[in-house]
Amino acid sequence: MEQTQIATEPAAVAVKRPASDSYYDIHLFICTNRRSNSKSCGGNGAERILRHAKRRVQALEDSVNLSIRVSSSGCMGRCELGPLLVIYPEGTWYRCNSTHDLDEIISEHVIGGGRAQRLMASL
Numbered sequence: 001m002e003q004t005q006i007a008t009e010p011a012a013v014a015v016k017r018p019a020s021d022s023y024y025d026i027h028l029f030i031c032t033n034r035r036s037n038s039k040s041c042g043g044n045g046a047e048r049i050l051r052h053a054k055r056r057v058q059a060l061e062d063s064v065n066l067s068i069r070v071s072s073s074g075c076m077g078r079c080e081l082g083p084l085l086v087i088y089p090e091g092t093w094y095r096c097n098s099t100h101d102l103d104e105i106i107s108e109h110v111i112g113g114g115r116a117q118r119l120m121a122s123l
């Protein structure tokens, strides 16, 4: 009698993707959500920071060899820390209260490849 072996599927394992799998080299998401009854990123200047980020990145693309995208996002669930931004592929969270803060994040993280330690939002 012939026996059929049935393969069992291995348990799913999350695999960390290398940066090269990202469509963009760097993708900044800036929360611009606005809440009427509590602190929110949109109510604390996030739209101004988003406009500044888009201008900075547009100017940068001529001088760095990276594809960079800036997108607005909805609420990321940490409103009390806002305005917030997250940079992928690293998934690094920053508190960004001013265009000066944004310039520091661009300089240290996007251009320098490090972290703007002073502005990182704790996990």
Ligand code: FES
Pocket (backbone or CB within 6 Å): 031, 032, 033, 034, 035, 039, 040, 041, 042, 074, 075, 076, 077, 078, 079, 080, 082, 084
């Ligand atoms: S409003 Fe920005 S994280 Fe909630």
